[in-house]
Each structure stands twice: as C-alpha cells, then as structure tokens.
Amino acid sequence: MRIAITGIGVVSAIGCGRTEFRENLLEGVGAIESTALPDGTLVEAALIKGFDLKNYVEAKKVYLDRNSALAMGATVLAMREAGCKAAPVNPARLGLSTATTFGNMATAAAFHQKLVEKGPRLAPPLIFPHAYANATNSLLSIEFGVRGPNCNFNSGFTAGAHAIAWAAGRLAEGRADAFLAGGTEALCPEILLGGLSDGIFGSEGFAPGEAAAMLFMETEISATKRSATPLAFIKGMGFSSGSLDSVASAIDRAVRAAGISARTIDVAIAGIRASGRIDCGQVEAMRKVLPADCPIIAPQVFTGATFAVSAPIDVIIAALAASDGRYPPPIKLVDGEIRVTEEAINKNAVNTAVVSVDPNGDAVALVIGG
Amino acid sequence: MARDVAITGMGVVSCAGNGVAVFWDTVAAGRCELGALTRLNVSEFSYPVGGEVRGFDAPKSGESGLDLAAQFLLAACREALGGGQANLESRHDCAIIAATNFGSASVLERFLADAAAGRRPPKGALTASLLKSDAESVALKLGLGGPKVAMSLSCASGNAAIIHAAQLVRDGVVPVALAAGYDAISRYVWSGLGVLRVMSQKGVVRPFDRDRSGTLFSEGAGALVLESREHAAARGARVMALFLGGGMNNNAYHMAHSQEDGQGIRDSMLMALEDAGLSAEQIDHVNAHGTATKLNDPTETRAIKAALGQRALEIPVNSIKGTVGHGMGAAGSFEAIASIMALREGIIPPTINFETPDPECDLDCVPNMARRAAAKTVISNSAGIGGCNCAVIFASEDFR
Incomplete structure (x- = not known):
C-alpha cells in the first residue's frame, strides 16, 4: 500500500x-x-x-x-x-x-x-x-x-x-x-x-x-x-486490541503490511497523554518492538489530549518530517513519569510509526514514510 | 481473501418483538406494533405514537448498570452470538461495530441537566454518555477481544456498521465481527425528532401511499455476526446469508432535507453493486428506506429506478416501517435482518397501510400482503439526517 x-x-x-x-x-x-x-x-x-x-x-x-x-x-x-x-x-x-x-x-x-x-x-x-x-x-x-x-x-x-x-x-x-x-x-x-x-x-x-x-x-x-506533490505516504496499518501489549501487536502488523521490519522504524509518534500508568505501559510496550535508539514523540504533551484528533495530528507531524527530518522534542520515561528532556531532533527518517491507543486497549498503528 | 462475507448470527430487540423469530413473524405478517408511548409524558409532545420495546425486563437480565439503549444493544448482540448451529465461544478476535444516532441519550440528558443546573455531574457520567462507551460496555460483558468501534451516520448507522464490519473481515483485521445498530426513545431524543417535523400526526406510517403523512420513530437494536466463509466453515457455523457489498456516501446537499432527484441514494446503491460485483439485473428485491415522509418516498423511488433501471419495475420493493417504525440507528439493522429472513424464507414482507397509489411512487411495493418470492439477492437502503446514505446487498448462502 x-x-x-x-x-x-x-x-x-x-x-x-x-x-x-x-x-x-x-x-x-x-x-x-x-x-x-x-x-x-x-x-x-x-x-x-x-x-x-x-x-x-x-x-x-x-x-x-x-x-x-x-x-x-x-x-x-x-x-x-x-x-x-x-x-x-x-x-x-x-x-x-x-x-x-x-x-x-x-x-x-x-x-x-x-x-x-x-x-x-x-x-x-x-x-x-x-x-x-x-x-x-x-x-x-x-x-x-x-x-x-x-x-x-x-x-x-x-x-x-x-x-x-x-x-x-x-x-x-x-x-x-x-x-x-x-x-x-x-x-x-x-x-x-x-x-x-x-x-x-x-x-x-x-x-x-x-x-x-x-x-x-x-x-x-x-x-x-493532478501534478500534486506528495508530502509523504501511508505505507501500512495495523490494528490490535486487548492489553497494553496490543500497541506492540499493532506496530508489528503495520510494519508487516508495509513490507518492512519494526527494526527499520526510525521515529515513533505516540498517542501518549502523560497520564501515568497507561502511558508508561504504552512506552514500555513500544520499546519491545522498536529499535532501542528510536525516539518517541508525544505531541499531546504540548497540544493537550486531543482524542480523535491525536492520530491525524501525529500523521501530519510525520508527513512534514518526511521531507526535512525535523521532529518535535522526544519524551523519555524517567522514574515512572513521561518527561520531555531534549530539544527538537533532526533525523533523516525513512519510516515513522504513528501509534494510537485508547484506554480501552484498542490500538491502531500507521507507517508513514517518504 | 474472498470478498463475500458470511452472516452467521442475528439478534434483534424491537417493538415488533424481541428475538429474530418473533420479529420475523410480526414483519412477515405485517402487524403494526406502533402505539402510544408509555415511558414519556405524551402530553408534552405533538407526536404521542411510536415504537417502544415491550417485554424487555432489563434488571432481571442483570444489565441494570447500562442505559436502556445499551441494554438493547447488549441483548441483540447476545442473541446474534448465541444463534446458529455453533455458538461463537472463542471471542478473543471478535470486533464490535456499534452504530447509533444518540447512544445512551438518557445518560447524556441527565449529564446535561446536571451541568446546566451548575451541579457537578456524578463520576462517570460524561464517559458513559459518549457513543464509544456502549460498544466498550457490551464488549466487556460479552468477552469480545477485538476492536471496539463506535460509529454514527444518523439513521443510516445500522447499515454503516454492517459495511465496516464486513470491511474489517475482508481486510483480515479480524476473522469475525459483530455489526449492530441501536437507539432508544428518551425525552431528549423524542423532543429533537419532534421538531424535525417528519413524524405523522395521524399516528400511522403509510410508505409509498399517496396520503402518507410522515414516519414514526421506534427503538431497539439489531445485530449481525459477520465472518469469513473460511472461519465459519472451520467452526461449523451455519451460514444464514452472504454479505456481498455495500456503499455509503453523503448527498452533500442539505442538513435536513433530502435531494429530490435521489442522486445520493442512487449513488450509494451503485457503490454497493460495484462492491458486490453485481449488475442491476442480478438484484431480486429491494428493502427500501421507505419512511413514508412526503419527500423521501418519491425521492427514493427515483433513486431506485436510476440505480436499477428497468429491473426496478420488475422486482418487489417493500418498506417494513409501517410495521416496526423507523428504528433510527437500528433501522438499517432491522431491515437487514428482515431482508435476510426474506431470502431464507422465500417471503417478501408487506408494505402495510397502503391504500392509495402515488404516481410518484410507482414501484411494486408489495402492498398489505406478504408475497412468496424466491429471491436470491436483496439490496437494503438506509438514509439519514445530514444526507447520509448506506446501501447493503445480501444474497442467499448458496448464491455463489
């Protein structure tokens, strides 16, 4: 796709x-x-x-x-x-x-x-x-x-x-x-x-x-x-449900649909809201499948929790970064809390995973790339 | 992946009966089950007649934690999952697509009343008033482990749920999915529907009749189990019918008025035919939206003719709304179940209360008496406020 x-x-x-x-x-x-x-x-x-x-x-x-x-x-x-x-x-x-x-x-x-x-x-x-x-x-x-x-x-x-x-x-x-x-x-x-x-x-x-x-x-x-210039492409998507581990399954399914490996995901943009247990669990679940050095971006830390708009915003960020490699400051898990510890990053990313998760355990992952 | 999707279970809660067998008996017999509303103070309203679910003892069923709309949804889903020769016991991969106009509107109304009065709403009230909560509650109670999807496309919601469930199965996202449409009558809902001025003050629904005076709304839920034919075969489930295709679109015309040339409905039917890989000549029966409003019925007639051409004049085109009313978010589900039963039983339910033909609605509407017909395929239309249209096509299990 x-x-x-x-x-x-x-x-x-x-x-x-x-x-x-x-x-x-x-x-x-x-x-x-x-x-x-x-x-x-x-x-x-x-x-x-x-x-x-x-x-x-x-x-x-x-x-x-x-x-x-x-x-x-x-x-x-x-x-x-x-x-x-x-x-x-x-x-x-x-x-x-x-x-x-x-x-x-x-x-x-x-x-x-x-x-x-x-x-x-x-x-x-x-x-x-x-x-x-x-x-x-x-x-x-x-x-x-x-x-x-x-x-x-x-x-x-x-x-x-x-x-x-x-x-x-x-x-x-x-x-x-x-x-x-x-x-x-x-x-x-x-x-x-x-x-x-x-x-x-x-x-x-x-x-x-x-x-x-x-x-x-x-x-x-x-x-x-139409001679329209693509900003980026949606390459794959995956769905999963159940526990927090569903995040990992959704990413796995999305990358397989895109014909790539999770190890080739360069940046992840996650629907993290900085609200404790669920978000920390989400980060840990993502870490199970993503490369160790893959930055995780959490735009809702800045925009507030935007519910149904969170994934569209995350896709927009990924699409814009596809051309110039500029991403917002990533988050880190520090002492059980979500923290923004760095400046914006430059990364010549090929594939960005956008990961959307609801507290009910449903997760949807999209692979966005240039 | 085969595009045809098997229907292996159905469930219904409606004014025409709770349970598919009772519902079908009522619909096939053409017995009107609309009547004076009992749960509302009807003196407040200009339209005191509608279709209330009766004989539904929620607390006894142990579902007292849910709003009435969600209880209807749960009961219909439970029947659908338990039906057929083989129960769906392994539900960890089963998705639920729950579609509605208003969801748990009574909860919303209480929440808004508290907020308006400056009272802090009780804990959980906002969350429970959201459409997503009903799908989640039912999934939890039935042990469904797949995606929990809430949708709303006004009175086309029931068909929209079927189409999306079929797409999830076709795309291999899940092997099996529940598609349900539901809504309940409440003071807030009835007040809003009343001001739309589409209901019959005469208290009778006469689809396609020259003297039709409007529709009457009803409540309930309808649910269908959709799964790949391979999955159904592997678990030994009886295939009741096939979902062949669907189309959903918007008139892009007006929030409250339909487009008189019927272009939107026509296009949704053409989308469904394309999705099903069928030609118009392969359609044997139409279950129309047929609301009995002045505008809908001739509009839909034009749309059916435009989509099916000459075939529209050769096949039965019925509306069951005189019998069960307009089920709002459940309407598409009710009519899908009636359509599938028509294929299975070889009986086209009648369009009741038909007395005077309308030259603008000149299709064969199966007036007043059910008809024996060995239909193999049926297209069922739904439309709703805001210009939503959804058409779905079902076929008998041995169609292809």
Missing part, C-alpha cells in the same frame, strides 16, 4: 496552519494552561484562542457548532494545500472519513437548555440536526461537495486512526481517487466539568486539548494526474 498525503490542515491550541503549528511544536511550546469554568472551578486544558472561521470560509454560516467550525477550518487548509482549486477531484470520487469523540456537545447542551426552558414543542428546530454525532461530517460534505465514500467514527483516542485507515483502505480498493480524513474535538464547559468529575481530566488524569486536523489523501495515480 502507498497512499499519498498531498495536503494537510491543522487547527490547534499551539497554532493554526502548518507554519505556526510546526514552529511552536518544534520549539516545544505547550498550550496547556489553567482555565476557569463558569462555576469558578479551574481545569488545565489547551484551548484554541482567537479562532475565527471567517479567516477560512467566505460564506457566513447561520449556525455552526465550534466542533464543526474547527473541522471546516482544518479542511479548508488541507484542500488549499492539496491544490484542489487548481486541479479539482471529481466529487463522486472524493471521500470523507471523519472522527470525533465528543461530537457537537455544545449544541446538544444548548438544545437541552432550550428544551428545559420551553418544553419539547418549542425546542429549537434549527440546532437539533447540528447536535447529531455525524453533523460535522455532513456539514463538511455539503461545504466541500464531497459525494464519494463516507464514514464517521466515534471511538475515542483511536477514532482518528480508524478514520485515516478506513480512507486508506477505500483508496487502496479503488473506491475513490482522493479522501479527506481526520478528526475534530472542541471543548465546552460541560465536557471540561464532566471530565473533571470522571477523573479523566485534572490531577487524576490529563489535560484535554481542542484541535482539528485533516489530511488530503489520494492514490499515487490521482496525485500524478
């Missing part, structure tokens, strides 16, 4: 657009900070400041959940970079594969509030369709006229990897010429409060982050036909 990545779009707390995002990431700039909830509770989170969809889309939207707006911004960037205006793809041969864990929670909360205030008969009809978990996917389809194969995943931290893998699979099958694939997560007070109550955020857990990231993927034939 060789699926070309010819466009990327990222909107995150450490930067919107590839230049700002990457420079901050390479500098090790983090965006996690204390945020006050309406009741005064403080929570550590990485929020995107100053995002305005008007900077990305000309037409004014009557209503748009922030989750959908972030996704639209990232998609505009990916489409622009892939040169879709200059060399369009047949809409019926352009697919869309999206991911989100929390969906449009802010809209669900707004609808619920109106339901409480006015009762079922007078609940607002406009916003209810935007509360569906597929709303963002549908809005992107409408906005960009995407009529090819379509899917939407909601499986937490692995959802973004599933979305990319699904797109790659359909491209490999010849069901589409090109695909938009990625994820989006917007945070709202309800999510932050709920995450604190659940113990997944805060001192017991990790700091969440807002982000949207989208890839423009296509077959090599399509890229050649």
